[in-house]
Each structure stands twice: as C-alpha cells, then as structure tokens.
Amino acid sequence: MATTFRTAVVRSPEGPDAIEMIEVPLAEPGPGQVRLAIAGAGVNPVDLAVAAGVFHRLGMVHQPGHTGLGWDFAGTVEAVGPGVGLPVGSRVAGLVDGFDRDFGTYAERLVIAVDDIAVVPGNLDLIAAATVPVNGLAAAQLVDLLGDGAGRRLLVTGAAGAVGAYVIPLAQDRGWRVTGLARAGDEEFVRGLGADFTTTAEPGWDAVADGAVLQERGVELVRDGGDFVGMQPGSVPVGVRGVRVRVVVARPDGARLATLLAAAADGRLPTRVHAVLPLDRAADAHRAFAGGGVRGRYVLRP
Ligand SMILES: NC(=O)c1ccc[n+]([C@@H]2O[C@H](COP(=O)([O-])OP(=O)(O)OC[C@H]3O[C@@H](n4cnc5c(N)ncnc54)[C@H](OP(=O)(O)O)[C@@H]3O)[C@@H](O)[C@H]2O)c1
Missing domain, CATH: 3.40.50.720 (NAD(P)-binding Rossmann-like Domain)
Structure with missing residues (x-):
C-alpha cells in the first residue's frame, strides 16, 4: 500500500501557472472520519480565486507552505475510523469548506468527517455526483x-x-x-x-x-x-x-447533501459535466474555465 498520494496545490498563488502536483503522506482516518479515493473533483470559480490569491490578499489564507485546491468531490470509501458505520467501498460525495487549508479535493485521497459526506444513489455516476456538493x-x-x-x-x-x-x-x-x-x-x-x-x-x-x-x-x-x-x-x-x-457561505451538511444527490439522480436538479480532465491538467481546466461561457463543470479525475 502506498504511503503517499498526489494532490494539486499552489505555493505562491499567482493563477493557473502556479498550480503544481505534490506528494503528501497518506493519513489514517480518525474517530468519525473516513478516507476515500477521489473519483472526481469539480473545478469551481472559488478554486480559480484561491489559485489567484484572492483570499490570500483578503487575509483569509495563512498557509506557510502550500494551499490546497478543491471544495467538492465524489469518490469511494477505502478506510473508516472508529465509530463509523459506513462500509468500505461506499460511493460518496461531499464538501470540504474553509479557505485556509493545506489540503483539498484536487487529490487522489481525502480524509473527511463522515457527517460531511453523503452516499451517492446507485443511478448517479460519480463524475456527475462530483458536480453537486458545493x-x-x-x-x-x-x-x-x-x-x-x-x-x-x-x-x-x-x-x-x-x-x-x-x-x-x-x-x-x-x-x-x-x-x-x-x-x-x-x-x-x-x-x-x-x-x-x-x-x-x-x-x-x-x-x-x-x-x-x-x-x-x-x-x-x-x-x-x-x-x-x-x-x-x-x-x-x-x-x-x-x-x-x-x-451565503456553503457549509458541509451530509444529510442535506443526500437529498440534493437524490434530486440529481431523479433529474430534478441538473448535473452538467463540461469535460473530464486528468488531475494533473488542473491548470488547463482553470485556464479554460476562466474564459467564461462554460456551461457545466470541468471535473478532475485522479
Ligand atoms: N459563497 C458560497 O458558498 C459560494 C458557493 C458556490 C459558488 N459561489 C460563487 O457564486 C458565483 C457563481 O458560481 P457558479 O458556480 O454558479 O458560477 P458559473 O457556473 O460560472 O455561473 C455564473 C453564471 O453567471 C453568468 N453571468 C455572469 N455575468 C452575467 C450577466 N451580467 N448576465 C447574465 N449572466 C451572467 C455566467 O455566464 P458567462 O459564463 O457567459 O459569463 C454564468 O452562466 C461564483 O462567484 C462562485 O464563486 C459561492
């Protein structure tokens, strides 16, 4: 089993050219947490702003090393911490909030509180589900x-x-x-x-x-x-x-997300995927999205 995973971050936030892939240590999930393998992470306007340093300049990010990118995801549970009843292998989606963090969903792996995720209905694929949470x-x-x-x-x-x-x-x-x-x-x-x-x-x-x-x-x-x-x-x-x-400031809420994913699976909420790109092309997705006129999300697949 690998002891590290790849993630896309910015060190000096100066736009898409500053996005780089790094290796970070794999962590075990603690009480109430799960670790998952990410299948897709949406590219959202907030990610472009983080990569460009908007929130650094507003005094909302104080990371001494790198800043994580990505707020939402869908993926598969691969390990659970104490007190978690969700089975390994569950298909889930969720939201990581907050601007000041060194990790994000532009990553191969994520450790997150089980309360912040929801099971994806069987008839909704994980790439489509990744466009829903934030x-x-x-x-x-x-x-x-x-x-x-x-x-x-x-x-x-x-x-x-x-x-x-x-x-x-x-x-x-x-x-x-x-x-x-x-x-x-x-x-x-x-x-x-x-x-x-x-x-x-x-x-x-x-x-x-x-x-x-x-x-x-x-x-x-x-x-x-x-x-x-x-x-x-x-x-x-x-x-x-x-x-x-x-x-509004979007907050994680697994129970609410479950109702939104159900509505997406029923077609009552639209899920629009503009394109799926490999995670290491995050910078290309940012450049293309920044031009405006894109309908549907770029989704990054590790
Ligand atoms: N606070 C929070 O919790 C939170 C959560 C999610 C998103 N957001 C923010 O909410 C905003 C919208 O996010 P989003 O994901 O919905 O962005 P989006 O998918 O890019 O949608 C924005 C839409 O507004 C259109 N638009 C822009 N100016 C317009 C105008 N003058 N007249 C008509 N349409 C116009 C854009 O069209 P064109 O592409 O043709 O310009 C685009 O269709 C972003 O600033 C995002 O950062 C905040």
Whole structure:
C-alpha cells in the first residue's frame, strides 16, 4: 500500500501557472472520519480565486507552505475510523469548506468527517455526483436564507450557472415565483428548469439571488425592503433602501447533501459535466474555465 498520494496545490498563488502536483503522506482516518479515493473533483470559480490569491490578499489564507485546491468531490470509501458505520467501498460525495487549508479535493485521497459526506444513489455516476456538493449546498442554504416565497418574485442572476440552476428549482419548491437572468443562449435551459427568463432586469424584485455576482447592481434590482443574497463572503455589497443584504457561505451538511444527490439522480436538479480532465491538467481546466461561457463543470479525475 502506498504511503503517499498526489494532490494539486499552489505555493505562491499567482493563477493557473502556479498550480503544481505534490506528494503528501497518506493519513489514517480518525474517530468519525473516513478516507476515500477521489473519483472526481469539480473545478469551481472559488478554486480559480484561491489559485489567484484572492483570499490570500483578503487575509483569509495563512498557509506557510502550500494551499490546497478543491471544495467538492465524489469518490469511494477505502478506510473508516472508529465509530463509523459506513462500509468500505461506499460511493460518496461531499464538501470540504474553509479557505485556509493545506489540503483539498484536487487529490487522489481525502480524509473527511463522515457527517460531511453523503452516499451517492446507485443511478448517479460519480463524475456527475462530483458536480453537486458545493453548488447544491450553496443553493439550498441560500434558499434557506430567503425562506418561503409565498408567491413572491425572485430574480436569480447567473441562472444558467451551477448555483443559479440549483436555486431555481429549490426556490420554486419553497413557493417563489422565479425568473432567471442569463445570457440569450441560455433561454432554453433556464425555461427548462421551469423559470421565466430574461436577459435584462428592471428593479422591483422581492428578492435577488446573485449567482452572476452583480453585487451593487444586483442590490439595485431589489424593491425597497426586499432581500438580496450574494455569493461572495469576502465582498458584501452595501444595503440601500432597507434592502436586507446577506451572503451565503456553503457549509458541509451530509444529510442535506443526500437529498440534493437524490434530486440529481431523479433529474430534478441538473448535473452538467463540461469535460473530464486528468488531475494533473488542473491548470488547463482553470485556464479554460476562466474564459467564461462554460456551461457545466470541468471535473478532475485522479
Ligand atoms: N459563497 C458560497 O458558498 C459560494 C458557493 C458556490 C459558488 N459561489 C460563487 O457564486 C458565483 C457563481 O458560481 P457558479 O458556480 O454558479 O458560477 P458559473 O457556473 O460560472 O455561473 C455564473 C453564471 O453567471 C453568468 N453571468 C455572469 N455575468 C452575467 C450577466 N451580467 N448576465 C447574465 N449572466 C451572467 C455566467 O455566464 P458567462 O459564463 O457567459 O459569463 C454564468 O452562466 C461564483 O462567484 C462562485 O464563486 C459561492
């Protein structure tokens, strides 16, 4: 059995060129933890920002050596710690949160708390499952902040993006009348989720969920006293006219993730894979994603 595994990290965070593969020691899972072999890790906007040093400059990362990349994954349990009932071989997905860490899901192996993962339904493949955790949980936790819609009107900006596409059905489940703001070419996809569609929006919405990171321009679209939920914990727009401004920060929640994976397996939540690349091409995936216009996730396969 190997005593090390490979992972993609940044030492000096200067964008994709700074991403390098290193070997790190394999650890045994402690109480309540599992170790898994990663089958796929999604490439998300936050990873591009970490690799570019955005959160280092905000004072949110203090790693003396390297900083880990990757927030979500799907894989197979290969060892369990004391007190864990999940069998070895279980197919699971999960989320690692927090910016200030020397490990991530761009890796061959991961040790994680069993409470932070969920079993992947048998009819959902692991690559598709890898696209769900961070964006599904962010969307679900965003909709929790909004609460019940009771017929009120919600504008989802970036509605064709990973988070926006999950907010639409989850908000509809809570009684919101949802309109998606996206690029013209995304109309069929957004309408297919059951939302109304627009490429431009006038002010007056009861709430705005800001998947396109319009920030202050998004707050301007909310009616007086309405709700805005942003996506950038490091950059919170100012509330005006009584608009309540909050920001979602995706947190691991294995039980909630199980319901999202079930919805993905049923097709109620979309799983879109743009391309699968080997882990050691993480930098190429970052460069391609940075150009914008990508629908669906790059997934890195160790
Ligand atoms: N706080 C958290 O917990 C959390 C969790 C997940 C994600 N996030 C953040 O949430 C944001 C969205 O993430 P994501 O994964 O959904 O990104 P994504 O998949 O890239 O989606 C963003 C979408 O917004 C569209 N867009 C951007 N500007 C637009 C505009 N002016 N009009 C219409 N559409 C526009 C993009 O289209 P183009 O590609 O054509 O530009 C894209 O379809 C990112 O900033 C991410 O870091 C935060």
